[in-house]
Amino acid sequence: MMARTSPPAVLSAPSTTGLIDAHGRTIRYLRISVTDRCDLRCRYCMAEAMTFLPRSALASLEEIALIAERFIARGVTKIRLSGGEPLVRRDVGELVARLGGHVGAGLDELTMTTNGTRLRAHAPALAAAGIQRLNVSLDSLKPDRFRFITRHGDLLQVLDGIDAAREAGLGVKINAVALKGLNEDELGDMLAWCVDEGHDLSLIETMPLGAIDEDRVDRFLPLTGVFETLAARFPLVRDSHRTGGPARYWRVEGSTTRLGLISPLTANFCDGCNRVRLTTEGKLYMCLGHDDQVDLKGVLRDRGVTALDDAIDLAIAAKPAAHDFRIGIGEGPAVTRHMSVTGG
Template sequence: MLIDSFKRTVDYLRLSLTDRCDLRCVYCMSESTRFVPRDQVLSLEEIERLCAVFVRGGGRKIRLTGGEPLMRPNALGLIRALGSWVADGRLAELTMTTNGTRLAEFAGDLAAAGIRRINVSLDTLDATTFKTLTRGGTLQRVLDGLEAAKAAGLRVRINCVAVPGIADRDAEALVEWCVGQGFDLCFIEMMPFGEGAASLGWSRLPLAELRICLARRWSLFDVADRSSGPAQYVRVGDTGRRIGFIAPERHGFCQECNRVRLSCTGQLYPCLGREIRYDLRAALRAGAGDDELERHFATAVTLKPVGHAFAEQGDHAAPMRAMSVTGG
């Protein structure tokens, strides 16, 4: 098993297939984003090998992210390979976070490959606001993709970044729509992270305030439900639907953190909220065997800090890399 220096078991890998995306969400990418050269990006074969080493070391869950993971050419081949590990018991779960723009094309294939649930990023149901937030995106493409996901039998959770001036205005409509669609919903507080958030002046809408607003319309009941992530959930009346809240600065979930992140360039980030990273690509391309790679994974995990740096200042403040580098 992979154990960090604070005795936390690490069995969850968030894997970025690409830093490229067909949207330019204002809190995720700057308008001048430069993508990494393709020769620095891991091949799908290299990614599969690192995943195999992670699973061999005790990994139980892999979440595919980006950028937008479905933009990676031939990604389905890798997804089918990883899905076969779920089928034979080597892996407990394979999931994905996507912006939804390509789900209409891929939802059926994802379900057939072994993915059972996905998270879809959607911050508003207003087409004009969506276009502004994503710098040119088309809301209907995402809605069509979500219909395809439902038809394929995928469980869906909508992820909404609580952008001030938008979430406080649109949250009620989003909750009502998710209840009607049978989707869970998770609000994510804006993190002081990367150029995108910096361009918004680090402004945040506290989720405690957002919950108070929602409670004026719906009965919200705290529940003990936990996913493998940091969300705190409530039930929406008798609808059977859940709303999650992720507020990293106000809710200390680091003591339970079981995840690391692997960028598409082979950099292992033990913590989203710090700049610490470990270069697995160098070892991989230097010809390291599986035993050696497993030792590299174990060493990287020991670098996992006791907590993130979202509330810190100065030299220990949260990193300025774009959110798309590590997939959130």
Template sequence: MIRDNHGRPINYLRLAVTDRCNLRCFYCMPEEGINFLPKPHLLTFEEMVRMVTLMAEMGITKVRITGGEPFVRKDMMAFLRSLKNITGIEQVNITTNGVLTAPLVPELKELGISSVNLSLDTLDRERFKEMTRRDELPNVLKTLDALLENGIKTKINAVVMAGKNDQDILPLVNLSKELPVSVRFIEEMPFNGSGINKEAFMSHTRIIEKIREACPSLKKLKDEAHSTSSNYSIDGHQGNVGVIAAFSRTFCGSCNRIRVTPTGTLKTCLYDDGVMNIRDLLRTEPDNKIIKEKLLAAFSSRPKDGFEAEALRSAEVSESMTTIGG
């Protein structure tokens, strides 16, 4: 097992396979979108498989595929199959916005995908259109239905902002009453190309207070090891709810994850500005042992938390989340 310089295990890779997305969520990117990268700048699937194989040999056991939106990249299903065949990788999970995913769910089930995180900030079609700048809610709900019908563990991720979709908190909570899903509410982060909206920010404590007002039986659950969410049960609900303090950064002390962006930048913390270019290393270094040594060196100099990582950046946070990996 890999351990960082603070004694934390590292066994979880979040791998962004593309910076492209078919939505334009305002908390993630500007309305006009971003300048998407030319294909040669992105890691190829073959390079990703080599990288994940090396990391699995070092102790990575879980991979989450993110984007952008993963399923806008061609040949994703073949790539997922390759990941599942890597010795040492025990779980492959996916985060998706669900626009293109519904027809693929039976094959995801057959592949043995462990779980899917579905981004869904509102159940109101007009508000969905306002937030994502696309009218795609029906397709997202089709994906939710397909995931549940196929018995794939499903988590719903909702970024909450006051005056934008805070009125959707309780309708989303009610999904966990009728369905066996985990609904997680996420603090807004500054990764939208322009920084955090301070007036709209809702802290994790404020979100929980709002839920508790409507659901007095809200009870804290014991969280899984390295969980980023604080999770709660509600009497009579099949599923559960949780909050992710993504901006408050309360879970850094147990962080077991690293990130690789679509261009191959290694991030040992979401809030750093990249610590290593794996893409160029993969393209120039044939010796896997040397690559592993450089990875270990990067893992051995992690910041203690997101605040330290942000303070060490060469510039203020300004990038879009779609260039990092959701």
């Protein structure tokens, strides 16, 4: 069983050595992909015929928990669970409950990114386990367009899941990838809907990760122009709000809604990066746009939990100054792995 009321001292005792990379950035944020699988096939994220990792290659939920707890002991204060779609992994609720037990005891916040398809069934348990906020991926409010982008998704199912999350007391932020010629005409309407519903909205530029069936150049929409269009329709005021992620925020005056812009291509955000990512294979990637990684699952299996600190230190020391995302004709993906492997 994963549940544990009193973790061994080696996991729970704080370390006097924090996680500071070679560029002076303190690492306080761990993103964890609990599975590379998903029940949707969004066109900008995955190929239609995906080959997923064999289950034998995955880290167990117990191993993920042990690694995450070592990061908490080293000063990480925020963890986000993601995928793929994290709620497709069986018994993921046990991992959520175990990590949720650290909220207020080293961990400031435990969050999850989800596509919303399974929230009706899972939202109450997520709230009870210690999650207070969800990021829900939603790229269109038009049913036919939503189905086209996701290849087979049901918009009403996702909207019902968002309602379930709100009923459970969970905060919801909507994540939408801005896609040229696909959803750019409704981004203003999505922000208006978020204002009406009381959600925050983050818009994201498409990222060149993994091979897909379409050319990302055709869909790349710079957020600089999107912001200008939105600012002409909404009273946007710069907001100092930070969630630990890369978004820059504005508030829609007269509402509780914040608009976040995540611009990896037009506005590099690497100078303040405080994040590392643990894959479902138990590999730690120090940057979304680089292939350098340290196999923490291998260290844990071969040498035990006490060896994790040295491996984590090795990884943090190798964190690069910046990614090198480029998008253009003839440019392939920045890395071959898909976003679902590394975690969003």
